[in-house]
Amino acid sequence: MSELQMRVSDEDRERTAQQLQLAFSEGRLTQIELEDRLELALSAKTYGDLLGLITDLPAQQQSQVSDLVELETKSGGLKRSGDWAVPRRLRVSSKYGSVELDLSEAVITHPEVEIDLDLTYGSAKIILPDGAVANVDDFRSDWGNASTSNVPSRPRPGVLHVVITGRAKYGGLTVRYARKRWFTH
Structure with a gap:
């Protein structure tokens, strides 16, 4: 079994949701894109599901948005x-x-x-x-x-x-x- 097929935890889903919200606040995603991706992130079962939602976004940085x-x-x-x-x-x-x-x-x-x-x-x-x-x-x-x-x-x-x-x-x-x-x- 590859790592992409491994099941994710609630914490993994939440971390991805936060990364999507950060991308939205930076103007990288529209409101509709954010809503669609959040829905998929919160129902994701594997790491592959989550990875597909963020591959077109920059790697997560802790405070990209102005503090x-x-x-x-x-x-x-x-x-x-x-x-x-x-x-x-x-x-x-x-x-x-x-x-x-x-x-x-x-x-x-x-x-x-x-x-x-x-x-x-x-x-x-x-x-x-x-x-x-x-x-x-x-x-x-x-x-x-x-x-x-x-x-x-x-x-x-x-x-x-x-x-x-x-x-x-x-x-x-x-x-x-x-x-x-x-x-x-």
């Missing part, structure tokens, strides 16, 4: 939503505008994401994926408040943990889950 991304605006709002790659550390600076970071549909490959806010005249809203937790203990607001609407703060195994630090001089912070959309037929 830290800095977003800055002097005036106007700053918004990220939909399908975007969230780095492990995000530093956001806004002088005269609000910040909205919607993580509910984003690609997040890290178990913990750190968001450092530096706001002067604006507020921040962070929308979490279902089940995620957020710690805002190290966020300060001089003339506003930090609220987490029904969002737990303690880390939990297997759940995204968002740590929010920084300060707002004349604004606040709201952390919540995405609102449910009701459709009628």
